[in-house]
Amino acid sequence: MKELELKYGCNPNQKPSQIYVADGRELPIEVLSGRPGYINFLDAFNGWQLVRELKKATGLPAATSFKHVSPAGAAVGLPLDETLAKIYWVDDMGELSPLACAYARARGADRMSSFGDFIALSDECDKDTASIIKREVSDGVIAPGYTKEALEILKAKKNGNYNVIKIDPEYVPAPIEHKEVFGITFEQGRNELAMNDELLANVVTENKNLTEAAKRDLLVSLITLKYTQSNSVCFVKDGQAIGVGAGQQSRVHCTRLAGQKADNWFLRQCPKVLNLPFVDNIRRADRDNAIDVYIGAEYMDVLAEGAWQKVFKEKPEVFTEKEKREWLDQMKGVTLGSDAFFPFSDNIERAYKSGVEYIAQPGGSVRDDLVIDTCNKYNMVMAFTGIRLFHH
Numbered sequence: 001m002k003e004l005e006l007k008y009g010c011n012p013n014q015k016p017s018q019i020y021v022a023d024g025r026e027l028p029i030e031v032l033s034g035r036p037g038y039i040n041f042l043d044a045f046n047g048w049q050l051v052r053e054l055k056k057a058t059g060l061p062a063a064t065s066f067k068h069v070s071p072a073g074a075a076v077g078l079p080l081d082e083t084l085a086k087i088y089w090v091d092d093m094g095e096l097s098p099l100a101c102a103y104a105r106a107r108g109a110d111r112m113s114s115f116g117d118f119i120a121l122s123d124e125c126d127k128d129t130a131s132i133i134k135r136e137v138s139d140g141v142i143a144p145g146y147t148k149e150a151l152e153i154l155k156a157k158k159n160g161n162y163n164v165i166k167i168d169p170e171y172v173p174a175p176i177e178h179k180e181v182f183g184i185t186f187e188q189g190r191n192e193l194a195m196n197d198e199l200l201a202n203v204v205t206e207n208k209n210l211t212e213a214a215k216r217d218l219l220v221s222l223i224t225l226k227y228t229q230s231n232s233v234c235f236v237k238d239g240q241a242i243g244v245g246a247g248q249q250s251r252v253h254c255t256r257l258a259g260q261k262a263d264n265w266f267l268r269q270c271p272k273v274l275n276l277p278f279v280d281n282i283r284r285a286d287r288d289n290a291i292d293v294y295i296g297a298e299y300m301d302v303l304a305e306g307a308w309q310k311v312f313k314e315k316p317e318v319f320t321e322k323e324k325r326e327w328l329d330q331m332k333g334v335t336l337g338s339d340a341f342f343p344f345s346d347n348i349e350r351a352y353k354s355g356v357e358y359i360a361q362p363g364g365s366v367r368d369d370l371v372i373d374t375c376n377k378y379n380m381v382m383a384f385t386g387i388r389l390f391h392h
Contacts (some may be wrong), residue, residue, distance in 0.1 A: 003019065199219075
């Protein structure tokens, strides 16, 4: 198959629409189920590149949850502890495969953003992973293959209309890529920069204790940023993105957005949130939305009289700002990557509030000294990578 006609482009009025390889080669994909659209394929191909690089850099199965051409979450397949299994709503599924753990982490980090995601998997999709996908609201999945059991589960989703794409893992794109805007063609070399520990060798802070776990997490952060719409910042802990700030014009707004998502991820692990008394048979999306509101500034929207009864069996106590701060102060060992240099130290101050101890950024700002001094104040480890990772 050399070309595939799509229903429409980004919007229904944008017709005709299709995908093809410009040099006339066969498309490296096979649609096994459904009818993926223009944005689906943008998410699928960006997501596939991300998980392929994560697998290459870490040696672990990887998954990502994409929404509107940026990852809502990305992770490698490390085991889940009891708390994480509970906040990702997979605690009823028993021991999961490494790939399923990767997707549970990628999907669970920011469940509000992942609603209706497109999934990319680095390895053959197995039954465990398909079983998680089955219960979530999702547009589709791309992977290098599917077991027979997994494919049967996925083909039954959405009454047989769920998008399932198989990609040739041996496909290598042309070294020069093109993009057309306003009838004008842009050309550039693909960003084939190798993502490895060498990028983290230039540690510029007084504290130079960059642990192996921190190196892994910084690589997860940088690879995630490589496929995130810029400006972007990514918080990572234990092999998974816990907060992605994408497409902001100001870098500190990226940091604040990603930091708030990271805070929400950790607040969901607090017993006060874990033990919320939800009504029976509440829909997954309604439950996730209620948690997001409860731990946020607009908590009265879900605790007001007439509102809480729709969600909870009994009215929960307010999660006070003091209680939240005391819980968040326990979050440690977080890593932070930035796709371009930090121009001001306010980014570091905000990162510290979310438990960041390790940072990777390009360096090169006229205020590098001030940024380094702020890291030293908090005994952080910061590496200058010397490379920018803008993606548009």
